[in-house]
Amino acid sequence: MTKGGMESVEVFTAEGKGRGLKAQKEFLPGDVIFAEPAYAAVVFDSLTHVICHTCFKRQERLHRCGQCKFAHYCDRTCQRAAWLNHKNECSAIKRHGKAPIENIRLAARILWKMEREGSGLSEGCLVAIDDLQNHVDSFGEEEKKELRADVESFLEFWPPHCQQFGMQFISHIFGVISCNGFTLSDQRGLQAVGVGIFPNLCQANHDCWPNCTVIFNNGKIELRALSKISAGDELTVSYVDFLNLSEERRKQLKRQYYFDCTCEHCKKQLKDDLMLAVKAGESKPSADAVKEVIQLSKDTLEKINKARVEGHYHEVVKLCRDCLKKQEPVLGDTNIYLLRILSIASEVLSYLQMFEEAADYAKRMVDGYLKIYHPNNAQLGMAVMRAGVTHWHAGLIEAGHGLICKAYAILLITHGPSHPITKDLEVMRVQTEMELRMFQQNEFMYYKMREAALKNQKIQVMPEPSNENAPSLFHKKE
Numbered sequence: 031m032t033k034g035g036m037e038s039v040e041v042f043t044a045e046g047k048g049r050g051l052k053a054q055k056e057f058l059p060g061d062v063i064f065a066e067p068a069y070a071a072v073v074f075d076s077l078t079h080v081i082c083h084t085c086f087k088r089q090e091r092l093h094r095c096g097q098c099k100f101a102h103y104c105d106r107t108c109q110r111a112a113w114l115n116h117k118n119e120c121s122a123i124k125r126h127g128k129a130p131i132e133n134i135r136l137a138a139r140i141l142w143k144m145e146r147e148g149s150g151l152s153e154g155c156l157v158a159i160d161d162l163q164n165h166v167d168s169f170g171e172e173e174k175k176e177l178r179a180d181v182e183s184f185l186e187f188w189p190p191h192c193q194q195f196g197m198q199f200i201s202h203i204f205g206v207i208s209c210n211g212f213t214l215s216d217q218r219g220l221q222a223v224g225v226g227i228f229p230n231l232c233q234a235n236h237d238c239w240p241n242c243t244v245i246f247n248n249g250k251i252e253l254r255a256l257s258k259i260s261a262g263d264e265l266t267v268s269y270v271d272f273l274n275l276s277e278e279r280r281k282q283l284k285r286q287y288y289f290d291c292t293c294e295h296c297k298k299q300l301k302d303d304l305m306l307a308v309k310a311g312e313s314k315p316s317a318d319a320v321k322e323v324i325q326l327s328k329d330t331l332e333k334i335n336k337a338r339v340e341g342h343y344h345e346v347v348k349l350c351r352d353c354l355k356k357q358e359p360v361l362g363d364t365n366i367y368l369l370r371i372l373s374i375a376s377e378v379l380s381y382l383q384m385f386e387e388a389a390d391y392a393k394r395m396v397d398g399y400l401k402i403y404h405p406n407n408a409q410l411g412m413a414v415m416r417a418g419v420t421h422w423h424a425g426l427i428e429a430g431h432g433l434i435c436k437a438y439a440i441l442l443i444t445h446g447p448s449h450p451i452t453k454d455l456e457v458m459r460v461q462t463e464m465e466l467r468m469f470q471q472n473e474f475m476y477y478k479m480r481e482a483a484l485k486n487q488k489i490q491v492m493p494e495p496s497n498e499n500a501p502s503l504f505h506k507k508e
Contacts (some may be wrong), residue, residue: 036064036154036156036230037054038053038054038055038057038063038064039051039052039053039054039063039064039156039230039265040052040054040156041156041157041233042264044235044264046292047235047289048163048235049157049233050233050234050235050264050265051156051230051233051234051235051264051265052262052263052264052265053259053260053261053262053263053265054261055261056258056259056260056261057255057258057259058255058258059255059256059257059258059406059443060254060255060442060443060446061254061255062252062253062254062446063242063253063254063255063259063265064230064252064253065247065250065251065252065253066154066228066230066231066250066251066253067154067249067250068212068214068226068227068228068250068251069140069143069152069155069159069226069227069228069229070115070136070139070140070143070226070227071086071136071139071214071224071225071226071227072132072135072136072139072224072225072226073086073132073223073224074132074222074223074224074225075131075132077223077224078100078101078102078129079092079102080092080102081102081216081223081224082102082103082104082108083101083102083103083108083112083116084103084104084108084109084111084112084249085104085108085217085248085249086214086215086216086217086223086224086246086249087104087216087217088216088217088221088223089104092104093105093106093109095109095116095120097120097121097124098119098120098121098123098124098129100123100128100129101116101119101120115139115142115143118138118142118189118192119135119138119139119142121189122138122187122188122189125189126186126187130183130184130187131183132224132225133180133204133207134180134183134184134187136207136211136225136226136227137180137184137200137203137204137207138184138187138188140159140203140206140207140227141188141192141193141195141200141203142192144159145192145193152229154230155229155230156229156230156233157229157230157232157233158229159203159206159227159229160202162206162210162227162229162232163205163206163209163210163232164201164202164203164204164205164206164208164209165205165208165209165287165288166201166202166204166205168288169205173208177201177204177205177208180204181197181200181201181204184200184204185200206227207225207227209286209287209288210227210232211225211226211227212225212226212227212228212231212232212244212251213225213246214226214246215246217450218450218451218454219245219246219412219445219449219450219451220451226251228251231244231251231253231267234253234265234266234267235264235266235267236266236267236268236269236270236283236287236289236291236293237266237267237268237293237295238268238270238272238276238279238291238293238295238296239268239272239293239294239295239300239404240256240266240267240268240404241255241256241257241259241263241265241266242254242255242256242259242265242266242267243256243267243268243406243407243408243444244267245408245444245445245446245449247445247446247448247449248448252446253265253267254443254444254445254446256404256406256407256443256444257406269283269286269287270282270283271409272295272301272402272403272404272407273305273366273369273399273402273403273409274305274366275299275302275305275306275366276295276296276299276300276301276302277299279291279296280296301402304362304364304401304402305364305365305366305402306365306366307361307362307363307364307365308320308360308361308362308365309359309360309361309362310362315359315360319360320360320361323356323357323360323361323367324361324367326353326356327353327357327367327368327370327371328367330349330350330352330353330371331367331370331371333349334346334349334350334374337349338374338378343378343381343382344382346374346378347375347378347379347382347384350371350374350375350378351375353371354368354371354372354375357371363394363397363398363401364398364401364402365398368398369395369398369399369402372391372392372394372395372398373395373413375387375388375391376388376389376391376392376395376416376417376420377416379391380392380416380419380420380423383423385420385423385424385425386424386426388420388424389417389420389421389424389426389429392416392417392420392421393417393421393429395413395417396413396414396417396433399413399414405440406440406443406444407440407444408440408441408444408445410440411437411440411441411444411445412437412441412451414433414436414437414440415433415434415437415438415441415451415455417433418430418431418432418433418434418436418437418458418462419434419458421433422434422458422462422465425477425480427462427465427466427469427476428466428469430462431459431462431463431465431466434455434458434459434462435459437455438452438455438456438459441455
């Protein structure tokens with residue numbers, strides 16, 4: 031079963047998992063298996079004025095729709111491209127008096143498209159929207175209450191002259207959004223900026239150690255191979271970050287996606303031993319000492335979150351340093367509680383331009399990540415890139431260049447050469463290579479020139495630490 035541009039995959043019934051996708055031919059790491067435009071997509075409520083509603087790029091100055099005063103675009107090209115999807119929305123917003131929340135806007139866009147094209151298979155889609163899973167029957171009381179509120183708000187917004195859909199079908203659409211809404215990130219892949227429905231991507235089942243990854247690039251999502259895939263293999267993606275114990279991942283998957291993960295890594299609890307590692311050697315810590323330090327780590331992470339929200343970054347650094355002093359004699363180098371503190375400490379210290387201390391923590395974090403993550407994991411690539419930039423800013427050019435090259439190799443597979451962040455990384459790789467050659471020829475002159483350059487040009491400030499995790503695959507309410 032293949033359809034426009036989807037010849038290399040087919041939908042099949044996966045044992046115990048419902049529908050799934052499998053490869054029709056062989057793929058190598060970094061290959062794009064398919065690229066899919068959104069069936070419908072919207073910008074998050076909080077970012078409607080800073081993100082283009084067509085290409086989802088962040089821009090300093092956007093053009094506002096003169097009619098509804100709500101939609102924003104990069105330029106006339108993006109505005110014209112949006113008109114087919116925005117036309118009904120535009121008049122509905124004017125009639126309603128204001129734009130509704132993102133869920134309502136997305137449901138309306140889906141239903142307007144169905145009104146235009148019918149509810150069957152759209153061009154390039156393997157599955158019709160009607161046939162996507164909604165999991166409404168699995169909703170708890172709180173979710174059912176939210177669903178009823180969404181349906182009510184939708185009916186207030188939906189114009190009377192448009193095709194009228196039954197309550198059950200509208201509930202189905204909200205259920206589809208709830209469990210299949212894909213997170214769209216900005217052009218550099220660093221911030222979640224919107225949510226969209228991609229019917230083909232929805233067919234890919236979860237695996238904690240997947241053979242594919244999903245990247246939003248140039249207005250489409252790309253399903254990319256992470257490892258060699260043979261014809262007939264199931265194509266899997268990970269719905270959650272691997273850097274959690276198998277039990278925690280399973281709980282999260284059950285809570286957010288309503289299924290029990292039976293992947294090999296969960297069944298065999300692979301890598302859990304590394305994530306719970308304690309200091310080895312003669313003076314192995316007692317079980318009580320480990321329990322105490324893990325509790326201290328959890329308490330510290332809560333305090334850190336509070337301080338980060340309030341922008342008290344020096345307080346964050348103090349909390350991290352104090353926690354690391356207690357963790358280091360007890361926890362192993364790959365323990366997730368140690369790695370979480372190292373990650374926060376390196377990010378915040380970089381922002382405060384305390385690069386040498388940040389580089390030390392970043393190096394230890396990356397060493398731990400390399401033992402835990404899949405070698406071609408996108409989050410690993412981003413972490414290695416940040417560590418490389420931190421070492422470069424600290425004047426540790428050899429280590430910095432090495433890390434930047436390592437990150438570039440990972441991102442070529444996970445993001446591809448045309449992604450803006452890979453292009454940025456290529457520029458850094460060339461720059462650090464040039465500086466490394468200078469350093470190897472004359473160390474003294476390299477540091478003299480670096481010192482002079484820093485006096486004339488302040489080091490670019492690292493982005494302000496965000497309290498958000500990296501954008502997750504699917505847009506779910508926690």
